[in-house]
Amino acid sequence: MNNPARLILTLLTLCALTTGRAQTPAPKPGYTITLEVSYDETGKPEDAKVVKSDDPTGDHTLEMIAMKMVKQDQQPPKLVDGKPVKFKARRPFNFPVAGDQGEAANANRPVLAAGPKARPAYPENLAAQDVGGGAIMALVIRADGSVQSVSTVQASHPEFAASAEAALRQWNFVSRDTPGTPAESTWHLAVGFSVAGKDVELKWRLAPRPALGSFIVVRPPPAPPAALAAPAAPAPEAPAEKK
Numbered sequence: 031m032n033n034p035a036r037l038i039l040t041l042l043t044l045c046a047l048t049t050g051r052a053q054t055p056a057p058k059p060g061y062t063i064t065l066e067v068s069y070d071e072t073g074k075p076e077d078a079k080v081v082k083s084d085d086p087t088g089d090h091t092l093e094m095i096a097m098k099m100v101k102q103d104q105q106p107p108k109l110v111d112g113k114p115v116k117f118k119a120r121r122p123f124n125f126p127v128a129g130d131q132g133e134a135a136n137a138n139r140p141v142l143a144a145g146p147k148a149r150p151a152y153p154e155n156l157a158a159q160d161v162g163g164g165a166i167m168a169l170v171i172r173a174d175g176s177v178q179s180v181s182t183v184q185a186s187h188p189e190f191a192a193s194a195e196a197a198l199r200q201w202n203f204v205s206r207d208t209p210g211t212p213a214e215s216t217w218h219l220a221v222g223f224s225v226a227g228k229d230v231e232l233k234w235r236l237a238p239r240p241a242l243g244s245f246i247v248v249r250p251p252p253a254p255p256a257a258l259a260a261p262a263a264p265a266p267e268a269p270a271e272k273k
Contacts, residue, residue: 060126061085061236063096067121071114073105081120084133086220086243087235096123129183129238136239140171140203140217148200150221152249153189157225164222164234165191167198169242173211175203183218186234193247194221220244226251 064082067075078100085092103121107114156163163186170178180198185191198219218237222230224246235244 059128059130059132059238060124061092061130062122062124063092064120064122065096065100066118067100067103068116068118069105069108070116071107073107075100075103075105076116078121086237086241088243088245091232091235092123092125095125099123125232125236127236127238131239133239136241138206139240139242140175140206140215143175143202143204145202148197150190150193150197150223150247152223152225152247153187153193156187156189156223157249160225161187162222162224162228162230163187163190164220164230165194166234166237167191167194167219167221169198169201169217169219170214171203171217172214173205173207175205177201177203178214183238186231190221190223216240217242222246223249225249 061084062082063080063085065078066081068077070076078097080093080096083093100121100123105119108117109115165185166183168181168183170180172178177199180195182191182195185194218239218241220235220237220241220243222234222244224230225248227248227250230246235246237244
């Protein structure tokens with residue numbers, strides 16, 4: 031015969047475990063910039079500064095976007111003893127990225143080996159049409175630092191993907207061949223392509239973690255044709271010698 035007290039205890043334990051799992055938040059996909067914002071008495075933002083950031087762009091693009099967005103972050107007034115006062119609050123700004131596994135996924139990220147690195151060539155046909163874009167690549171890296179394979183997650187143009195694959199296959203990373211290190215691991219990389227320094231769409235600058243980061247291939251504008259030099263004026267004839 032079953033023991034009712036033991037059965038109740040078992041059910042309570044299961045409920046507690048289930049509740050604990052439900053309360054554990056899943057990692058939020060994408061990169062987050064947290065700002066500390068100063069508000070005036072009306073709740074209008076006056077000033078802000080970055081207090082936490084996992085911006086993967088080298089030029090702080092996400093942080094600059096967050097600073098612009100916070101200017102529209104009107105909040106309800108804060109009252110102290112019935113009177114509105116200035117106040118500060120921390121405001122997170124999230125930039126979603128499909129497939130991102132969060133900051134923890136970047137633990138033990140591979141480090142590029144020293145020395146020159148092959149860079150993707152800008153496809154001539156796209157450069158001629160003034161076309162920019164990018165590709166999100168996946169690299170399988172062996173524990174010894176060599177690249178086992180490179181594949182395309184998504185790309186704006188097949189030519190960008192092919193150029194990125196050809197270059198990234200030549201990369202090498204610092205060896206991590208130590209006990210407990212997996213034989214291989216997969217990492218993502220965002221490769222942007224910009225003609226004449228034009229902005230690259232944000233989706234081609236954010237790779238889902240685990241990620242190695244991002245970089246941009248810039249194609250300078252073509253040099254203007256050299257102006258034709260005016261023909262030199264004939265030298266004046268020397269005056270005839272008088273006899």
